[in-house]
């Protein structure tokens with residue numbers, strides 16, 4: 001389950017939110033309960049995608 005980082009556009013509060021694959025409910029700011037939030041690129045998502053690529057490299061045939 002990925003944890004995304006969000007920033008509230010109303011109060012500039014940043015927070016992390018666990019996002020479920022099937023959950024389509026909008027994310028709200030925990031401080032002011034605004035739904036004007038935007039998702040940030042979090043370090044955890046970068047890490048998971050890079051480790052995924054490293055895992056897939058040998059199985060995919062590797063270098064040309």
Ligand SMILES: [Zn+2]
Nearest residue numbers: 008011029032
């Ligand atoms: Zn807010």
